Amino acid sequence: xxxxxxxxxxxxxxxxxxxxxxxxxxxxxxxxxxxxxxxxxxxxxxxxxxxxxxxxxxxxxxxxxxxxxxxxxxxxxxxxxxxxxxxxxxxxxxxxxxxxxxxxxxxxxxxxxxxxxxxxxxxxxxxxxxxxxxxxxxxxxxxxxxxxxxxxxxxxxxxxxxxxxxxxxxxxxxxxxx
Numbered sequence: 001x002x003x004x005x006x007x008x009x010x011x012x013x014x015x016x017x018x019x020x021x022x023x024x025x026x027x028x029x030x031x032x033x034x035x036x037x038x039x040x041x042x043x044x045x046x047x048x049x050x051x052x053x054x055x056x057x058x059x060x061x062x063x064x065x066x067x068x069x070x071x072x073x074x075x076x077x078x079x080x081x082x083x084x085x086x087x088x089x090x091x092x093x094x095x096x097x098x099x100x101x102x103x104x105x106x107x108x109x110x111x112x113x114x115x116x117x118x119x120x121x122x123x124x125x126x127x128x129x130x131x132x133x134x135x136x137x138x139x140x141x142x143x144x145x146x147x148x149x150x151x152x153x154x155x156x157x158x159x160x161x162x163x164x165x166x167x168x169x170x171x172x173x174x175x176x177x178x
Contacts, residue, residue, distance in 0.1 A: 015041060015175055025132060028147045029123065035154040036119055039069065040112050041176060042161050046169055051108050054168035062164050063102035065157050066111040070118045071099050072153055076146050077122040081129075083137030 015037045018030030043051060043062060055061045071089050078084040090099035102111070132144035165171050 024144075025126070028132075028144070028151070029126060032147060032151050032154065033119075035151060035158055036069075036115070038158055038175060039066065039115070039154065039161060042158070042165050042171075043108055043112060046108075046165070046171065048106075048108050050169045051165075054164040056164070059097075059100055060160060060164070061100070061102065062161060062168070063106055063108060063111055064100035065161055065164070066108070066115055067099050067102055069154060069157055070111070070115045073115075073118050073122045073150060076150055077125045080138045080141070081136040081143060081146055082125045 016030060016033040018034050019026050043066065051062045067090050071091065074087055074089065079087050092098060126143065126147065129143050132142060132147070134143050135141065136143070136146065162172070162174075
């Protein structure tokens with residue numbers, strides 16, 4: 001419910017407002033969730049046809065960016081940090097760029113839903129960790145470093161999404177207006 005300030009249950013029109021006070025884990029997860037929410041907000045109200053037309057000369061696309069972000073979270077938190085086995089990715093050793101080439105007919109709503117599901121699974125890994133100082137199973141990196149890297153990666157690609165969305169249909173904006 002809107003409390004009159006443009007927020008509802010800690011969300012600003014569907015966009016998480018990271019805690020302004022509190023412990024480090026809460027702050028890091030809040031900032032990461034805000035970036036994730038903004039990815040969804042930037043992409044949710046246009047047709048798949050519109051979202052599919054904008055690409056860079058190298059083939060970066062809006063669907064490819066969402067798939068990449070989904071794979072990145074899975075890789076860093078569930079694979080590298082937690083050491084989970086049997087995870088599937090949209091790339092292969094033979095075709096490391098495959099995640100960027102989304103098959104025709106793939107709906108953005110499905111990609112965004114997959115991103116949300118993956119994000120929740122990754123959040124469960126973070127929640128289960130006793131400390132941000134725990135070193136990952138597969139690399140010599142702390143959970144803190146991985147979370148900061150994911151914030152960086154998501155924010156960087158959110159900038160790409162901003163540009164490609166503007167190219168696709170002229171839509172601009174940093175966040176929903178109040």
